Amino acid sequence: MTILILAEHDSQQLKPGVTNAVAAAQKIGGEIHLLVAGNGCSGAASAAAQVAGVTKVLVVDAAHYAGGAPENLAPLMVGLASHYSHVLASASAYGKNVMPRVAALLDVAQISEIISVESPDTFVRPIYAGNAFATVQSTDAIKVITVRATGFDAVAATGGSAAIENIAAGVDTEQSKVLRQELSKSDRPELVAAKRIVSGGRGMGDGDKYRQLLEPLADKLGAALGASRAAVDAGFVPNDYQVGQTGKIVAPELYIAVGISGAIQHLAGMKDSKVIVAINKDPEAPIFQVADYGLVGDLFTLVPQLTAAI
Amino acid sequence: MKILVPVKRVVDYNVKVRVKADQSGVELANIKMSMNPFDEISVEEAIKLKEAGVATEIIAVSIGVTQCQETLRTALAMGADRAILVETSAEIQPLAVAKLLKAICEKESPQMVILGKQAIDDDSNQTGQMLAALLNWPQATFASKVTVTAGVAEVMREIDGGMETVEIKLPAIITTDLRLNTPRYATLPNIMKAKKKPMDVMTPEALGVDVTPRLKTLKVVEPPKRKGGVMVADVAALVDKLKNEAKVI
Numbered sequence: 229m230t231i232l233i234l235a236e237h238d239s240q241q242l243k244p245g246v247t248n249a250v251a252a253a254q255k256i257g258g259e260i261h262l263l264v265a266g267n268g269c270s271g272a273a274s275a276a277a278q279v280a281g282v283t284k285v286l287v288v289d290a291a292h293y294a295g296g297a298p299e300n301l302a303p304l305m306v307g308l309a310s311h312y313s314h315v316l317a318s319a320s321a322y323g324k325n326v327m328p329r330v331a332a333l334l335d336v337a338q339i340s341e342i343i344s345v346e347s348p349d350t351f352v353r354p355i356y357a358g359n360a361f362a363t364v365q366s367t368d369a370i371k372v373i374t375v376r377a378t379g380f381d382a383v384a385a386t387g388g389s390a391a392i393e394n395i396a397a398g399v400d401t402e403q404s405k406v407l408r409q410e411l412s413k414s415d416r417p418e419l420v421a422a423k424r425i426v427s428g429g430r431g432m433g434d435g436d437k438y439r440q441l442l443e444p445l446a447d448k449l450g451a452a453l454g455a456s457r458a459a460v461d462a463g464f465v466p467n468d469y470q471v472g473q474t475g476k477i478v479a480p481e482l483y484i485a486v487g488i489s490g491a492i493q494h495l496a497g498m499k500d501s502k503v504i505v506a507i508n509k510d511p512e513a514p515i516f517q518v519a520d521y522g523l524v525g526d527l528f529t530l531v532p533q534l535t536a537a538i
Numbered sequence: 539m540k541i542l543v544p545v546k547r548v549v550d551y552n553v554k555v556r557v558k559a560d561q562s563g564v565e566l567a568n569i570k571m572s573m574n575p576f577d578e579i580s581v582e583e584a585i586k587l588k589e590a591g592v593a594t595e596i597i598a599v600s601i602g603v604t605q606c607q608e609t610l611r612t613a614l615a616m617g618a619d620r621a622i623l624v625e626t627s628a629e630i631q632p633l634a635v636a637k638l639l640k641a642i643c644e645k646e647s648p649q650m651v652i653l654g655k656q657a658i659d660d661d662s663n664q665t666g667q668m669l670a671a672l673l674n675w676p677q678a679t680f681a682s683k684v685t686v687t688a689g690v691a692e693v694m695r696e697i698d699g700g701m702e703t704v705e706i707k708l709p710a711i712i713t714t715d716l717r718l719n720t721p722r723y724a725t726l727p728n729i730m731k732a733k734k735k736p737m738d739v740m741t742p743e744a745l746g747v748d749v750t751p752r753l754k755t756l757k758v759v760e761p762p763k764r765k766g767g768v769m770v771a772d773v774a775a776l777v778d779k780l781k782n783e784a785k786v787i
């Protein structure tokens with residue numbers, strides 16, 4: 229068995245999630261190769277070669293792989309797939325965009341967001357916003373899989389010494405073109421990789437209060453900032469802050485939910501956190517059912533007190 | 539141009555599902571079913587494109603049991619023009635859905651298919667991308683803004699780090715994210731009118747599609763429960779617990 233993992237990167241560094249996908253591949257067993265596709269991505273290729281447990285890095289460097297266009301990436305991966313028993317990617321927006329396209333071209337199923345490997349053809353994945361876990365067995369020759377990062381402890385990002393092999397670029401389909409990207413800039417840790425997260429909901433009132441209250445707390449804790457859908461929809465914070473069934477799935481050591489009621493769709497994204505703290509004025513809020521420590525009261529009084537106390 | 543909008547009948551998003559005792563799946567008897575919320579957003583977007591004079595006809599498609607007719611009637615009451623039900627009681631996985639939709643696209647020649655980015659029952663997030671692959675069309679997934687002009691769509695997409703705007707040539711696939719629009723409610727007169735709108739019923743066999751599942755579900759179980767927590771009296775008690783009991787700060 230040999231496993232190919234599509235590695236997401238920003239040309240220089242690998243994105244969080246790749247090392248978790250490598251961990252999932254190790255559970256499956258067999259040799260592990262990473263595919264780095266991009267434009268001017270030799271930095272990312274070197275980073276990929278250092279990931280523990282990887283034996284080969286395939287690099288394809290061409291202008292039409294710059295934006296990760298699935299119309300170009302999928303045919304390239306299909307061309308490689310016959311050498312592999314499994315093709316993996318992390319279940320990020322990038323992986324979710326490309327992998328079903330790869331699977332359909334191969335005429336195989338795609339297995340979304342696995343959280344556990346039972347055997348090389350059997351996997352566990354959450355369904356119904358994580359309210360049930362399904363164990364599924366694939367009958368296909370090639371298994372195309374996305375990996376939920378929180379299900380697997382990342383392997384070391386360094387210590388490996390894989391061979392780097394350049395491969396020929398595939399055709400440019402010219403079917404799509406990235407016009408622009410507006411990426412949130414922040415010095416904080418990335419949400420999906422953060423050890424601590426401070427998350428705010430509708431109870432924050434507005435974007436200014438969200439920032440005035442939660443930024444100092446996050447600064448003190450070295451935490452990433454997250455939010456509920458309601459807080460994003462109301463424009464308090466950008467969309468990439470959303471935690472939940474349809475946002476980011478996180479499992480930090482500490483998750484502090486402030487002014488968040490705890491709808492099932494929100495819980496789906498954070499209930500695997502190691503320690504959950506909830507601050508809410510409503511003692512009946514469902515968030516308290518998953519919280520290790522609950523504090524009932526007005527967040528506008530309690531959050532500044534908490535920030536001062538730690 | 540014609541727009542095709544697939545709609546799925548799923549357990550309503552307010553229902554907390556229960557796993558069956560025999561671990562064969564989740565309990566669906568006597569449970570409220572609704573249109574997948576992302577598909578409502580797709581229907582709304584198609585209607586907006588029609589109101590803007592970009593689209594001329596909206597065809598809603600559902601695949602599944604007879605009761606999917608109700609889901610299609612909802613789409614018709616919102617503003618779709620006609621409906622197609624691919625009727626089957628078999629388990630239809632995303633690859634099979636994509637193949638059935640491809641067969642319908644070949645009959646109907648839409649310029650755009652707008653799908654929800656995921657269904658809230660199986661949470662797969664696959665069908666749109668698979669359909670794009672099978673048709674060899676471009677795709678713009680996780681859309682939060684769509685603008686169509688002369689044969690191209692400009693789509694703002696929600697990605698992990700923020701937003702990305704892509705331009706795709708039509709015909710194309712778009713999958714919708716939560717913030718694309720707010721779906722309208724069907725009014726009573728429109729619900730009445732929807733009853734008279736045409737609905738074709740066909741089968742997977744008639745479309746020549748093999749829908750055999752590729753994944754076998756061995757069991758469905760409840761996720762591990764979190765241990766109950768405690769309420770703390772004040773911030774000092776919380777900080778003490780975090781430092782000395784949980785040891786996370």
Ligand SMILES: Cc1cc2nc3c(=O)[nH]c(=O)nc-3n(C[C@H](O)[C@H](O)[C@H](O)COP(=O)(O)OP(=O)(O)OC[C@H]3O[C@@H](n4cnc5c(N)ncnc54)[C@H](O)[C@@H]3O)c2cc1C
Pocket residue numbers: 428429430431432455456457458459470471472473474475476486487488489490491492493494497507508509510513525526527528551575576658
């Ligand atoms: C298809 C679909 C997908 C979804 N996906 C997601 C998702 O990925 N992530 C997500 O989060 N949601 C998601 N949702 C939305 C979800 O159902 C809830 O609507 C949302 O999570 C509610 O956000 P909230 O808790 O911030 O707001 P609310 O439910 O309004 O809760 C606000 C809370 O703040 C408390 N509060 C208010 N003022 C104060 C104060 N002064 N002090 C202390 N507490 C206060 C209130 O008691 C309340 O509990 C989805 C919904 C659907 C239909």
